[in-house]
Amino acid sequence: MILTIFLTIIFCVAITLMMFSAxxxxxxxxxxxxxxxxxxxxxxxxxxxxxxxARTIGWTLMIFSFLMILGVGFISI
Incomplete structure (x- = not known):
């Protein structure tokens, strides 16, 4: 249960970081x-x-957030 809540928070942070970088x-x-x-x-x-x-920082954050989303999916599966 705690892992699910933690992964949900990490997923929300990753999506927010992706939108912020874009x-x-x-x-x-x-x-x-x-x-x-x-x-x-x-x-x-x-x-x-x-x-x-600025674009380099943005693309770095975008890739990092994409990797976070993949990590959440990998751990949850």
Whole structure:
């Protein structure tokens, strides 16, 4: 029971980290393809990074969160 709750918390943290890295650091429009049309129109395409290495940090966090999700799935199975 405690393992299930722990894995649920880790899964929620991983999903939150994935969304944070996509929205705050990577800022690519392809991540918002499932958003409503109004939200897609409000998104401004950014060619320039917020700061040097922002996309690198974002992709590193994205990969780390994906590995966390795989780890939760592996442990739960």
């Amino acid at each position: 929205v705050a650091f990577i800022q690519d429009k392809k991540f918002f393809s499932s958003a409503p049309k109004e939200a897609q129109e409000a998104i401004l395409p950014r060619e320039k990074e917020l700061f040097y290495g």
